[in-house]
Amino acid sequence: MTKPLEGRRIAVAGAGGGLGPAVCQALVDAGAWVAAADRSKDHAAPVSEIAHVTHGVDLLTEEGAQGWAQELGEVDGVLHLVGGWRGGDTVEAMDLADLDLLEGLLFHTLVHTTRAFAPLLKAAGTNGRFATVSSNVVARPTAGNAAYAATKAAAEAWTLTLAAELAETGGTANVAVVNAIVTPQMRAENPDKAYKTFTDTDEIAAGLVYLCSDAARKVNGQRLHLHG
Numbered sequence: 001m002t003k004p005l006e007g008r009r010i011a012v013a014g015a016g017g018g019l020g021p022a023v024c025q026a027l028v029d030a031g032a033w034v035a036a037a038d039r040s041k042d043h044a045a046p047v048s049e050i051a052h053v054t055h056g057v058d059l060l061t062e063e064g065a066q067g068w069a070q071e072l073g074e075v076d077g078v079l080h081l082v083g084g085w086r087g088g089d090t091v092e093a094m095d096l097a098d099l100d101l102l103e104g105l106l107f108h109t110l111v112h113t114t115r116a117f118a119p120l121l122k123a124a125g126t127n128g129r130f131a132t133v134s135s136n137v138v139a140r141p142t143a144g145n146a147a148y149a150a151t152k153a154a155a156e157a158w159t160l161t162l163a164a165e166l167a168e169t170g171g172t173a174n175v176a177v178v179n180a181i182v183t184p185q186m187r188a189e190n191p192d193k194a195y196k197t198f199t200d201t202d203e204i205a206a207g208l209v210y211l212c213s214d215a216a217r218k219v220n221g222q223r224l225h226l227h228g
């Protein structure tokens with residue numbers, strides 16, 4: 001039986017983090033050729049045995065993202081997984097350096113990635129897919145999370161704008177939404193914890209594989225809620 005992503009070339013940005021290994025594995029299992037990048041080759045080590053190729057790319061720089069896209073040449077899908085969190089303080093007490101940091105990690109890396117890959121995704125026609133993972137705090141901000149919620153909101157708005165542009169060529173861009181991610185390692189370290197409001201990495205990975213597949217051809221500009 002043909003696998004759902006057979007023959008598709010998918011780039012995964014921020015692949016060496018908590019979610020990346022499950023996503024890369026699910027893509028490979030679905031038949032995709034996977035190019036994984038993290039801020040350095042060492043950071044990409046968790047997926048070096050899973051992805052077909054790994055790159056060290058600093059996505060805080062536009063040149064880094066452009067160089068990676070040029071190196072890959074042809075790409076059907078891009079998954080942006082670069083993350084980070086700062087918070088806990090009120091709007092008046094928070095350190096504005098944290099806002100700068102999150103703006104870089106959560107928004108600028110996504111801006112640079114999409115700007116570099118948009119021409120390739122448009123050239124991929126109906127196979128062209130982009131997706132990122134966001135947080136439910138965008139819709140329901142919680143105290144102490146202003147910088148995180150605001151920068152994730154910017155990333156969502158940018159992604160949904162890209163969706164409108166990709167609609168012209170039959171591609172899609174979507175946002176998967178979770179409260180928090182639980183990794184296999186977290187479960188192993190804390191076997192008695194229920195992680196009730198968390199989403200497991202393989203469940204998010206399955207959602208992202210779906211968004212890259214033909215089955216999601218008509219799913220564009222959506223927030224796919226994966227938090228139960």
Ligand SMILES: NC(=O)c1ccc[n+]([C@@H]2O[C@H](COP(=O)([O-])OP(=O)(O)OC[C@H]3O[C@@H](n4cnc5c(N)ncnc54)[C@H](OP(=O)(O)O)[C@@H]3O)[C@@H](O)[C@H]2O)c1
Nearest residue numbers: 014016017018019038039059060081082083084133180181
């Ligand atoms: N974890 C959660 O509970 C949660 C909740 C809601 C949404 N999300 C979102 O889900 C996605 C995946 O989460 P995650 O926990 O796997 O994220 P993560 O581990 O924080 O970040 C993913 C990877 O991106 C790398 N990265 C950081 N800066 C980079 C740069 N300049 N260029 C290239 N790569 C860079 C990180 O390296 P470093 O380790 O060196 O930083 C890390 O290996 C993220 O978009 C996150 O915002 C996560």
